[in-house]
Amino acid sequence: MAERRVKGKRPAQQGTVVLDSEGLSRLVDDEPGVVALIAEARMRRMEVVMSALTIIEATHRKTDRARLTWLLSTIRVEPVDDASARSASELLLGSGLHGHKYAIDAVVAELAVRQPQPVLLITSDPEDMHALCGDAVRIVTV
Template structure:
């Protein structure tokens, strides 16, 4: 993966794949997160991305360490309603895209500029538009 420029300050959002690769110690993702922190960016995940990323083989100690340095954004009633509206506006169905919509909704509420590490660039583009800079992982 080529080195990508990150903004000073703002927020770095990890989707499920971004979190999974961070927990898995994937060097390019670890490097991007280290650079974001160096630049004063807060690193945030949606509570739903955490649920989606964890499985039987997840290293629980590594996960706990990673989570200790992240802000986990909850998903409540208002966030769910907003994510549902985003799905409708993007022409997507909640059955397949519910977690993506919750992550996108959360990303749009973060301190600007917002960068998201995601494996779903196409879907996140439909949901976030140009308001969030997407970096494929």
């Protein structure tokens, strides 16, 4: 049965895609595989989300700033507040990883585990993210 769309109402979200810094970097660089993943996710009505810290981690001198700005206008960027920082700390403690090296990964993982399911996390660190997220998130390696 076809879904009817009520005027002015968006169809319900069907899950979430979370980008880590490498996922964002490859999207900015217009890498075909990541662009296709995001296009497919949007076609399936999945929301694309990332932590505000990811912007810092992914930006460097060669970053195409105009493309980054445009992409950020299409992605929900979540701030890091006290509650999310505390939850990220708990994930670090539970995984045995140290905050000095894995702080931003923990923030991204915390963001991922609290999103509407199903959740895909696009990352270049599958082992670390699996340690932080467990089975709550499907890891997609780039």
